[in-house]
Amino acid sequence: MKQLSTKVTSNGHGQDSSYFLGWEEYEKNPYDEIKNPNGMIQMGLAENQLCFDLIESWLAKNPDAASLKRNGQSIFRELALFQDYHGMPEFKKAMAEFMEEIRGNRVTFDPKKIVLAAGSTSANETLMFCLAEPGDAFLLPTPYYPGFDRDLKWRTGAEIVPIHCSSSNGFQITESALQQAYQQAQKLDLKVKGVLVTNPSNPLGTALTRRELNLLVDFISSKNIHLISDEIYSGTMFGFEQFISVMDVLKDKKLENTEVSKRVHVVYSLSKDLGLPGFRVGAIYSNDEMIVSAATKMSSFGLVSSQTQYLLSALLSDKKFTSTYLEENQKRLKSRQKRLVSGLESAGITSLRSNAGLFCWVDMRHLLDTNTFEAELDLWKKIVYNVKLNISPGSSCHCTEPGWFRVCFANMSEDTLDLALKRLKNFVESTDCGRMISRSSHERLKSLRKKTVSNWVFRVSWTDRVPDER
Amino acid sequence: MVALAAENQDRNLLSKMAAGDGHGENSNYFDGWKAYEENPFHPIDRPDGVIQMGLAENQLCGDLMRKWVLEHPEASICTAEGVNQFSDIAIFQDYHGLPEFRQAVAKFMEKTRNNRVKFDPDRIVMSGGATGAHETVAFCLANAGDGFLVPTPYYPGFDRDLRWRTGVNLVPVTCLSSNGFKITVEALEAAYENARESNIPVKGLLITNPSNPLGTTLDRECLKSLVNFTIDKGIHLIADEIYAATTFGQSEFISVAEVIEEIPDCNRDLIHIVYSLSKDMGLPGLRVGIIYSYNNRVVNIARKMSSFGLVSSQTQHLIAKMLSDEDFVDEFIRESKLRLAARHAELTTGLDGLGIGWLKAKAGLFLWMDLRSLLKTATFDSETELWRVIVHKVKLNVSPGGSFHCHEPGWFRVCFANMDHKTMETALERIRVFTSQLEESLNRTKPVAPTTMMAKKKKKCWQSSLRLSFNDTRRFEDGFFSPHSPVPPSPLVRAQT
Numbered sequence: 001m002k003q004l005s006t007k008v009t010s011n012g013h014g015q016d017s018s019y020f021l022g023w024e025e026y027e028k029n030p031y032d033e034i035k036n037p038n039g040m041i042q043m044g045l046a047e048n049q050l051c052f053d054l055i056e057s058w059l060a061k062n063p064d065a066a067s068l069k070r071n072g073q074s075i076f077r078e079l080a081l082f083q084d085y086h087g088m089p090e091f092k093k094a095m096a097e098f099m100e101e102i103r104g105n106r107v108t109f110d111p112k113k114i115v116l117a118a119g120s121t122s123a124n125e126t127l128m129f130c131l132a133e134p135g136d137a138f139l140l141p142t143p144y145y146p147g148f149d150r151d152l153k154w155r156t157g158a159e160i161v162p163i164h165c166s167s168s169n170g171f172q173i174t175e176s177a178l179q180q181a182y183q184q185a186q187k188l189d190l191k192v193k194g195v196l197v198t199n200p201s202n203p204l205g206t207a208l209t210r211r212e213l214n215l216l217v218d219f220i221s222s223k224n225i226h227l228i229s230d231e232i233y234s235g236t237m238f239g240f241e242q243f244i245s246v247m248d249v250l251k252d253k254k255l256e257n258t259e260v261s262k263r264v265h266v267v268y269s270l271s272k273d274l275g276l277p278g279f280r281v282g283a284i285y286s287n288d289e290m291i292v293s294a295a296t297k298m299s300s301f302g303l304v305s306s307q308t309q310y311l312l313s314a315l316l317s318d319k320k321f322t323s324t325y326l327e328e329n330q331k332r333l334k335s336r337q338k339r340l341v342s343g344l345e346s347a348g349i350t351s352l353r354s355n356a357g358l359f360c361w362v363d364m365r366h367l368l369d370t371n372t373f374e375a376e377l378d379l380w381k382k383i384v385y386n387v388k389l390n391i392s393p394g395s396s397c398h399c400t401e402p403g404w405f406r407v408c409f410a411n412m413s414e415d416t417l418d419l420a421l422k423r424l425k426n427f428v429e430s431t432d433c434g435r436m437i438s439r440s441s442h443e444r445l446k447s448l449r450k451k452t453v454s455n456w457v458f459r460v461s462w463t464d465r466v467p468d469e470r
Numbered sequence: 471m472v473a474l475a476a477e478n479q480d481r482n483l484l485s486k487m488a489a490g491d492g493h494g495e496n497s498n499y500f501d502g503w504k505a506y507e508e509n510p511f512h513p514i515d516r517p518d519g520v521i522q523m524g525l526a527e528n529q530l531c532g533d534l535m536r537k538w539v540l541e542h543p544e545a546s547i548c549t550a551e552g553v554n555q556f557s558d559i560a561i562f563q564d565y566h567g568l569p570e571f572r573q574a575v576a577k578f579m580e581k582t583r584n585n586r587v588k589f590d591p592d593r594i595v596m597s598g599g600a601t602g603a604h605e606t607v608a609f610c611l612a613n614a615g616d617g618f619l620v621p622t623p624y625y626p627g628f629d630r631d632l633r634w635r636t637g638v639n640l641v642p643v644t645c646l647s648s649n650g651f652k653i654t655v656e657a658l659e660a661a662y663e664n665a666r667e668s669n670i671p672v673k674g675l676l677i678t679n680p681s682n683p684l685g686t687t688l689d690r691e692c693l694k695s696l697v698n699f700t701i702d703k704g705i706h707l708i709a710d711e712i713y714a715a716t717t718f719g720q721s722e723f724i725s726v727a728e729v730i731e732e733i734p735d736c737n738r739d740l741i742h743i744v745y746s747l748s749k750d751m752g753l754p755g756l757r758v759g760i761i762y763s764y765n766n767r768v769v770n771i772a773r774k775m776s777s778f779g780l781v782s783s784q785t786q787h788l789i790a791k792m793l794s795d796e797d798f799v800d801e802f803i804r805e806s807k808l809r810l811a812a813r814h815a816e817l818t819t820g821l822d823g824l825g826i827g828w829l830k831a832k833a834g835l836f837l838w839m840d841l842r843s844l845l846k847t848a849t850f851d852s853e854t855e856l857w858r859v860i861v862h863k864v865k866l867n868v869s870p871g872g873s874f875h876c877h878e879p880g881w882f883r884v885c886f887a888n889m890d891h892k893t894m895e896t897a898l899e900r901i902r903v904f905t906s907q908l909e910e911s912l913n914r915t916k917p918v919a920p921t922t923m924m925a926k927k928k929k930k931c932w933q934s935s936l937r938l939s940f941n942d943t944r945r946f947e948d949g950f951f952s953p954h955s956p957v958p959p960s961p962l963v964r965a966q967t
Binding site (some may be wrong): 003004005006007008013015047049052055056059060063065066067068074076077079080081082083118119121122125129130131132133136150151155224226263271275276277278279280288290291294295297298300301302303304305306307308311411 | 483484485486487488489493495527529532533535536539540543546548549550553556557559560561562563598599601602605609610611612613616630631634635673704705706739740748752753754755756757765767768771774775777778779780781782783784785788
């Protein structure tokens with residue numbers, strides 16, 4: 001239809017992807033313990049629903065913040081009128097300090113360099129508008145969050161060129177993969193403007209190693225391009241390693257206040273760490289004044305509601321709350337992840353060893369009829385329609401190897417998780433493949449554990465480990 | 471030199487969009503905002519400060535709003551009464567929006583159009599304020615290089631909202647004071663032709679009704695002719711109706727939604743409404759923008775785009791509860807109109823007494839003041855000169871017509887709903903003093919009605935002070951007033967009660 005833009009008539013919104021189709025199927029038949037016990041269990045939604053009780057109890061103890069008052073007086077009128085795109089100063093200060101706390105207070109964030117956005121969806125798009133012309137490219141390691149196809153490309157006209165990562169080394173980013181991606185972009189006549197990584201990774205559930213971060217910083221430095229580090233899962237790190245931010249690496253390499261540091265930008269959000277996706281709180285952090293200035297003006301298209309800013313500035317300014325929350329959040333995530341992993345193992349299914357995130361990257365290659373994406377899709381359809389679990393197929397995350405699936409664990413109760421695992425185990429055992437596997441699963445798992453340990457040693461370099469080494 | 475080279479290199483690392491001026495904020499007109507921010511009026515602390523009359527906000531019924539919020543703790547998901555809904559709302563990010571929110575907004579839109587037309591909640595799409603709504607509509611209806619016709623004078627923010635990131639052009643439809651700035655078919659045709667000659671494919675016509683900055687509403691016949699024009703040309707009609715509930719007195723607001731019911735075979739796929747709660751309810755901080763389209767495809771895609779600017783679920787919940795309270799809504803709308811009418815009358819009576827003209831209008835949060843007779847020459851340079859005097863000497867931040875792309879110099883938009891009665895009196899007194907001294911210096915005699923003096927002002931020699939030294943005399947093509955102040959943030963608590 002000529003009367004509508006090409007953005008409408010194309011499918012740049014990316015919603016024809018299986019990632020979103022699974023959601024649609026879930027919406028038609030959602031599981032409910034009482035009302036619809038045979039319904040579909042949603043395991044495709046990376047939400048953190050484990051710690052609402054902590055926030056609710058904070059609200060009960062803080063009636064002023066809860067009812068939009070200050071010193072007992074309603075400030076609703078002032079909030080109703082507050083639309084300054086610089087954001088509430090106390091909110092940005094609280095965000096900066098929260099981000100510092102998540103990084104063990106090893107690095108500092110200047111509130112003036114924070115630009116608020118309507119969720120990280122908006123933050124990522126805004127950064128693209130600021131850094132890329134239509135037709136320019138950003139390199140992204142695969143597998144990556146399917147929403148990036150929409151957020152980074154749809155209205156901006158930017159392109160994504162994948163950095164291929166493989167299971168042979170736990171999907172880590174290598175120098176050769178980076179170089180290859182860069183060259184591929186050039187072959188396609190696309191100007192590379194930067195690299196975008198998600199750290200901790202969605203969908204892998206792993207934090208980038210120091211080696212990878214160093215590699216990335218060196219790479220963008222030598223190519224004179226940008227690095228965007230989407231760190232929205234930084235507060236979900238539950239492994240015994242600490243989360244290493246790209247900001248840590250800049251500091252350790254003594255690159256703070258240099259030209260390189262002006263090309264490194266962090267995207268953050270409260271949707272995952274605090275489990276508040278409905279509130280639409282995202283942020284861009286940049287050392288480049290011009291970017292902060294341009295992005296601030298662009299934030300007019302998606303400011304954070306003033307009542308939300310007020311509530312969250314009070315919440316995040318309570319340091320007792322934030323430290324308790326972060327610790328408890330990590331504990332609960334760890335325990336839930338363990339439950340998923342051991343449940344999968346009892347069905348003969350392994351997953352990439354994860355130390356962060358709200359999901360696991362699950363290896364179902366052995367369940368494929370053939371080592372193809374068609375077979376992956378077939379398997380996925382069976383799991384969605386027959387087993388009634390909505391999980392996300394690796395192809396929707398642009399994984400180069402068929403057979404991997406992202407399975408979320410933090411958006412449901414323990415009972416629901418157990419039921420989901422039971423259904424999956426039944427499914428696996430009911431297939432011929434499954435019967436063979438469950439017989440040899442014990443042997444297989446033993447050898448897989450050996451491999452997993454060596455992957456583990458490979459992934460974790462000793463310097464990543466810990467606080468006492470600093 | 472080194473700094474410049476470094477800055478140039480810096481600019482190369484950014485997109486043209488980020489490094490350029492498309493945001494429209496590098497305008498001298500920000501002097502007005504800066505002057506206000508540096509020295510804001512306060513009746514006790516800063517009686518000589520600048521009075522903000524450039525901000526189209528509805529602050530007259532904040533007390534009603536506040537009272538409702540205090541009496542309805544269940545509307546918050548954070549209070550003891552509402553916290554049982556906290557987790558459900560906190561995780562709710564479905565871009566369809568809360569059904570109760572959409573239903574309540576649809577009902578509110580009906581009430582503000584006197585219940586003469588129905589709105590379907592399923593056609594309501596959220597956006598980041600009307601700012602976000604306009605940009606999204608532009609992304610949906612036009613490609614980069616296409617154009618929208620926009621009658622002048624128009625809200626300066628459109629230059630950013632419709633053009634900056636979309637690459638769409640705005641083609642002015644010139645409206646003149648000789649017929650009260652009404653939009654004529656001749657003007658529309660001329661603009662359409664103009665676009666054609668400039669190789670700009672016209673995709674739509676954007677109207678603001680009630681008008682910002684004029685404060686006028688379109689009558690039924692005019693609206694029909696606009697709809698017919700767009701259908702005829704096969705282009706879209708976007709009606710920004712964010713001031714729908716700000717009509718007062720005998721003035722009636724007729725929505726495009728009503729008019730299309732009266733046009734047989736109207737192609738409704740071309741009709742879209744932009745709405746918001748920022749003006750009618752005085753809630754700009756909550757960022758509630760709405761796209762209402764009669765085109766299913768546009769609804770579908772705009773909804774996907776709304777991911778970039780959803781309304782906070784906390785706010786959706788509050789608004790759903792508030793707007794479902796029909797008694798409150800009816801009382802609010804009624805009271806708001808009365809207070810707007812009273813404040814408007816106060817300003818216009820004061821201006822009438824001073825012989826200052828204004829465009830007859832009965833809507834909006836501002837009026838369109840005629841200061842053509844005070845210009846030295848009928849030029850925009852003179853208008854800018856006069857404006858600087860008003861900002862820096864009279865200490866009123868008003869908005870010059872040039873920033874609204876007005877075709878004729880000498881008109882100024884003056885906001886009245888963002889201040890209390892005392893501040894209004896002070897502003898009028900300052901205008902009285904200024905005009906009387908100006909007339910003295912220009913040797914004219916005009917009747918000046920006596921007004922109550924709130925504060926004595928030193929008599930200055932306005933003639934010499936009219937000659938301000940400033941270097942920039944160009945007319946502003948991209949003048950832009952943003953409600954999102956570009957200057958350092960003002961304190962959260964505003965000194966208005």
